[in-house]
Amino acid sequence: MHELSIVMSIVDIAEKEAIKANVDSFSNIGLEIGTQSGIVLEALDFAWETGVKGSVLEKAHKGITTVQAKAKCNDCGEIFEIESLYDICPKCNSYMMEVIQGKELKIRTLEFDSEN
Ligand SMILES: [Zn+2]
Secondary structure: OHHHHHHHHHHHHHHHHHHHHOOOOOOEEEEEEEOOOOOOHHHHHHHHHHHOOOOOOOOOEEEEEEEOOEEEEOOOOOEEEOOOOOOOOOOOOOOOEEEEEOOOEEEEEEEOOOOO
């Protein structure tokens, strides 16, 4: 499953960060997911449970911020929000556009309890 490999790569990053920060586990993780990232949130939740088992993220609370996808028109330079890659420029009706935001999946925050 696509989402499970995404979770595994997040775990990978978190494991490296844990070594850097010298902690055993994280209490919170904040993710930023673009509306055009192709990630299905329900599938991600499902994959998360399996993927984080035994890792530094096992007990971490997961917060997700959705990022609205935006595109820039290649013909007139207009920047607009898109719901799909087949949207057209609202200003000049061009199909030529470049997605400038909303395809990403980023780790925004990683927090740990400082007591342990
Ligand atoms: Zn345009």
